[in-house]
Amino acid sequence: MSEEALPETFLSSVSHMVDRAMRYLELPDGARHALKACDSVIQVSFPISFRDRVEVFTGWRAVHSAHRLPVKGGLRYAPTMDQEHAEALAALMTFKCALVDIPFGGSKGGLRIDPRQYNPWEMERITRRFARELIQRGYISPAQNVPAPDVGTSQREMAWIMETYRDHHPEDVNHIAATTGKPVEMGGMRGRLEATGRGVQYALQAFFRETQAAREAGLQGNLGDQRIIIQGFGNVGSHAARFLHEDDHAKIVGIINVDGGIYDPNGLDVHAVEEYLRRSGSLEGYPGVRFERHGNVLLEEECDILIPAALEGAIHRENAPNIQARLVVEAANGPCTFEADRILQDRGITILPDVYVNAGGVVVSYFEWVRNLSHMRFGRMERRYDQSQGQHIVTAIEMMTNQSAPEWLRESIVRGAEEIDLVRSGLDDTMREAFREMHEVREVESNGHVLDYRTAAYLIALRKIVRARSDLKLI
Numbered sequence: 433m434s435e436e437a438l439p440e441t442f443l444s445s446v447s448h449m450v451d452r453a454m455r456y457l458e459l460p461d462g463a464r465h466a467l468k469a470c471d472s473v474i475q476v477s478f479p480i481s482f483r484d485r486v487e488v489f490t491g492w493r494a495v496h497s498a499h500r501l502p503v504k505g506g507l508r509y510a511p512t513m514d515q516e517h518a519e520a521l522a523a524l525m526t527f528k529c530a531l532v533d534i535p536f537g538g539s540k541g542g543l544r545i546d547p548r549q550y551n552p553w554e555m556e557r558i559t560r561r562f563a564r565e566l567i568q569r570g571y572i573s574p575a576q577n578v579p580a581p582d583v584g585t586s587q588r589e590m591a592w593i594m595e596t597y598r599d600h601h602p603e604d605v606n607h608i609a610a611t612t613g614k615p616v617e618m619g620g621m622r623g624r625l626e627a628t629g630r631g632v633q634y635a636l637q638a639f640f641r642e643t644q645a646a647r648e649a650g651l652q653g654n655l656g657d658q659r660i661i662i663q664g665f666g667n668v669g670s671h672a673a674r675f676l677h678e679d680d681h682a683k684i685v686g687i688i689n690v691d692g693g694i695y696d697p698n699g700l701d702v703h704a705v706e707e708y709l710r711r712s713g714s715l716e717g718y719p720g721v722r723f724e725r726h727g728n729v730l731l732e733e734e735c736d737i738l739i740p741a742a743l744e745g746a747i748h749r750e751n752a753p754n755i756q757a758r759l760v761v762e763a764a765n766g767p768c769t770f771e772a773d774r775i776l777q778d779r780g781i782t783i784l785p786d787v788y789v790n791a792g793g794v795v796v797s798y799f800e801w802v803r804n805l806s807h808m809r810f811g812r813m814e815r816r817y818d819q820s821q822g823q824h825i826v827t828a829i830e831m832m833t834n835q836s837a838p839e840w841l842r843e844s845i846v847r848g849a850e851e852i853d854l855v856r857s858g859l860d861d862t863m864r865e866a867f868r869e870m871h872e873v874r875e876v877e878s879n880g881h882v883l884d885y886r887t888a889a890y891l892i893a894l895r896k897i898v899r900a901r902s903d904l905k906l907i
């Protein structure tokens with residue numbers, strides 16, 4: 433097959449990207465195929481009767497690699513959902529978990545449905561029935577397979593699914609760990625809702641902390657000096673935009689949604705855009721900016737950093753030659769096709785890959801799962817103890833120096849960490865460590881030329897997976 437004729441499906445793109453990294457690995461015959469193939473995939477179809485008719489829904493759950501249990505990954509509700517999507521997304525989950533040292537295998541699933549066509553009562557019936565189909569076949573359980581939200585699902589669906597599991601297995605004392613991304617009142621984790629967007633922010637902070645990385649990408653100044661376009665203003669995109677704007681003072685110049693995009697070279701007020709979108713349901717009519725009904729033309733607008741946070745395949749062979757950003761930060765899963773990736777690299781554009789950038793969701797899901805299994809909030813035992821220790825330290829210093837500490841310093845030393853502080857600290861540490869590892873591997877592994885971040889990420893992940901799988905070793 434000629435290079436130009438390479439197919440651009442999601443699954444084939446992931447497969448080509450993994451192949452590229454495998455070139456740097458010595459593996460026994462057949463192991464390459466074993467590392468890419470899905471362990472199992474289930475398809476379920478079930479009827480639901482409402483509105484005077486019966487409708488049949490079809491869903492999937494793919495387990496890419498169960499080398500660690502449970503396997504983990506979101507459930508997507510979208511009209512485009514199919515088995516290939518489930519398999520591609522499940523594979524990304526395996527590599528993501530391995531890269532950021534989360535002890536889970538990879539899975540993903542979803543329903544072919546347009547959730548906007550159904551009311552909440554109908555969505556609840558559909559979701560509980562879908563959950564039942566998966567639970568009965570062992571595709572949801574705290575020990576084996578734990579879903580989380582993805583496109584088209586949220587805390588609400590995770591609560592319904594966890595309750596359905598509990599109804600089927602009331603004897604399982606860990607039933608609450610059957611899903612993650614639940615509402616906090618139902619065993620969810622503070623910081624999970626924002627986690628993927630927060631992880632995007634930490635990934636960018638880690639990148640700019642490494643001055644050589646920013647310089648190589650052709651970016652001047654620090655994160656606060658960058659002009660950013662974000663595609664997708666849902667859970668991931670809106671949180672990332674808000675944190676980068678409010679904490680890092682980056683200039684968000686473009687925001688793109690499914691029904692249009694806005695662009696202002698002077699920078700958008702992210703909070704005001706969120707408020708406007710909440711009230712009007714669309715970005716159209718937002719004052720003082722350029723509006724594009726086909727918002728994705730703005731992917732090609734002038735900016736320093738482009739953050740695709742919507743769906744796979746947003747950057748493809750047709751628009752990749754026109755991307756103006758110096759850095760593409762993949763907050764979505766699979767936003768660059770394999771060909772787009774090659775075109776961007778040939779043009780000297782740096783890509784931070786999905787398996788790293790959007791890992792924040794699964795990292796905090798891991799914290800939630802551990803918290804659910806321990807049946808106790810993080811920090812509950814030590815918080816007051818830490819506070820009194822801090823108080824003693826400040827008092828001792830004041831006694832020795834005969835000076836009183838400023839109130840703000842006293843506050844910050846004495847204050848015991850709350851759960852959200854621990855979650856953010858754990859996530860920040862994970863993103864920094866994974867970046868450091870990718871940065872090191874890129875230089876060491878490539879016989880003279882520097883690897884791209886995606887190949888480095890896959891290489892790290894593949895090595896860890898091979899080490900964890902006795903069935904891939906020659907005896």
Ligand code: NAD
Nearest residue numbers: 582583584628664665666667668689690742764765790793
């Ligand atoms: P979401 O449903 O909350 O938001 C999706 C956004 O994308 C919406 O704003 C929608 O308007 C926009 N969009 C959809 N199609 C579009 C198109 N053709 N053009 C422009 N915009 C479009 O979904 P989400 O949870 O934010 O997930 C977004 C991406 O991040 C997905 O690839 C998902 O797999 C990935 N991801 C999500 C999480 C998570 O915790 N939610 C974790 C890891 C990765």
